[in-house]
Amino acid sequence: MKISIFGLGYVGCVSLGCLAQNGFEVIGIDVNKVKVDLINRGLPTIIEKDIDIILKEQHKAGRIRATTDYMEAVSNSEVSIICVGTPSTEKGHLNLDYIFETAKQIGEALKQKKSYHTIVIRSTVLPGTNCQVGEIIAQISNKIRNRDFSVVSNPEFLREGSAVQDYYNPPYTLIGSDDNKAVDIMRELYSKVNGEFFTVDIKTAEIIKYVNNSYHALKVTFANEIGRICKTLNIDSFKVMQLFCLDTRLNISPYYFKPGFAYGGSCLPKDLKALSTLAKDCSLDTPLLDSIEDSNQNHINYAIKTIKNKGKRKIGIFGIAFKEGTDDLRYSPIIKVIEDLIRQDLEVLVYDNFVSNALQFGANKEYIDKILPYLQNILVSTEDELIEWAELIIFNHKYPDYQNLIKIHTDKIFIDFIHISESITDNNYEGLCW
Numbered sequence: 001m002k003i004s005i006f007g008l009g010y011v012g013c014v015s016l017g018c019l020a021q022n023g024f025e026v027i028g029i030d031v032n033k034v035k036v037d038l039i040n041r042g043l044p045t046i047i048e049k050d051i052d053i054i055l056k057e058q059h060k061a062g063r064i065r066a067t068t069d070y071m072e073a074v075s076n077s078e079v080s081i082i083c084v085g086t087p088s089t090e091k092g093h094l095n096l097d098y099i100f101e102t103a104k105q106i107g108e109a110l111k112q113k114k115s116y117h118t119i120v121i122r123s124t125v126l127p128g129t130n131c132q133v134g135e136i137i138a139q140i141s142n143k144i145r146n147r148d149f150s151v152v153s154n155p156e157f158l159r160e161g162s163a164v165q166d167y168y169n170p171p172y173t174l175i176g177s178d179d180n181k182a183v184d185i186m187r188e189l190y191s192k193v194n195g196e197f198f199t200v201d202i203k204t205a206e207i208i209k210y211v212n213n214s215y216h217a218l219k220v221t222f223a224n225e226i227g228r229i230c231k232t233l234n235i236d237s238f239k240v241m242q243l244f245c246l247d248t249r250l251n252i253s254p255y256y257f258k259p260g261f262a263y264g265g266s267c268l269p270k271d272l273k274a275l276s277t278l279a280k281d282c283s284l285d286t287p288l289l290d291s292i293e294d295s296n297q298n299h300i301n302y303a304i305k306t307i308k309n310k311g312k313r314k315i316g317i318f319g320i321a322f323k324e325g326t327d328d329l330r331y332s333p334i335i336k337v338i339e340d341l342i343r344q345d346l347e348v349l350v351y352d353n354f355v356s357n358a359l360q361f362g363a364n365k366e367y368i369d370k371i372l373p374y375l376q377n378i379l380v381s382t383e384d385e386l387i388e389w390a391e392l393i394i395f396n397h398k399y400p401d402y403q404n405l406i407k408i409h410t411d412k413i414f415i416d417f418i419h420i421s422e423s424i425t426d427n428n429y430e431g432l433c434w
Helices: 010-021 033-040 051-060 070-075 097-110 129-141 163-168 180-189 202-232 237-246 268-281 287-308 333-343 353-358 365-371 383-389 402-408
Strands: 002-006 025-029 064-067 079-082 117-121 149-153 173-176 197-200 314-318 347-351 392-395 413-416 429-431
Touching: 002 010, 002 070, 002 097, 010 025, 010 051, 010 064, 010 163, 025 033, 025 070, 033 051, 033 064, 051 064, 051 163, 064 070, 070 097, 079 097, 097 117, 097 129, 117 129, 117 180, 129 149, 129 202, 149 180, 149 202, 173 180, 173 202, 197 202, 202 237, 202 268, 202 287, 268 287, 287 333, 314 333, 314 383, 333 347, 347 383, 402 413
Parallel strands: 002 025, 002 079, 025 064, 079 117, 117 149, 173 197, 314 347, 314 392, 392 413, 413 429
Antiparallel strands: 149 173
């Protein structure tokens, strides 16, 4: 397979060398003649461990070359990989000029081609860019997407200093595509790369790098805020974070990384506030910690807005305790939703068997009587009573027969706060944030 790579910067140079080392014939394209000349001499355009050795070997083997002539490069390749830069604008948006200019060049070159061509966006771009690139290429080339050419999104996960190692050992290879033929070509392209191969929808592939890097930034900031607090209190911050990282059941794990409703309960709100207050007592600014509660409240507000936008007056809710299977109502975020809806003169009924029992027995009875005296007026004793009455039903806890419930009651709207299933496609169902 012959491959052309647009952009001979960090990602382009590493990709060119590694693909050639895997046995492909690779042509690099760049407007910078200095970079082109370096590649044509078997030299890297960047400083990176091992890439100089790889390029020297592959240049000697005749598998790499570079040019400024994009027409010739596309004409003599089956796959074109876009690795051009996407710098930030002053307002924080991406400057996609290089991406779109490359798309125009590929479109011009494809006018002359009769064979199928795969375009791979390796640059980090926002969702929707793949679609725009495809439209530009189709318009200029007069070719039809997924018949004459395809555009796939293939985000890179390379770190400076270990880019070659990362190329061959990524966390996974991710391909966003709407064309099975292109997916098969990409499988061949990455057949010698370790890690699982995933195919997803295009927009998922486009956004994942932003999610990854934003989380990495979050981790650095979190560790630094904890470090400042610990130093002020004469605590070994490295020992604290070492212990933190040893917990792979909750801390360093998939647990909690599931879009849904707001956090609540007796521990998270209380302990977060205590740590944030401790920082203030130490005269420290911890804006990340301080912002967590605000963000959680914003999510509650978003849930309220989602409900109210449906225009229904009778709101039924399955589950009011902060966690399913308990009667604990302390800091349960759904209570804020209920109270706001009631203030807006909407009618609300709730079914929660565990909480209903707590009205008669249990340690929470005093809390309910004192803090939530209205609760007895909105709790119903059976699921059927709630379903029959409500116009809009919220799943805040699981409902055993949710699929039949949604299918049978097509006249009702269902909003899911907990992601009860991935397979619901009914028109009267909506996930809170999916």
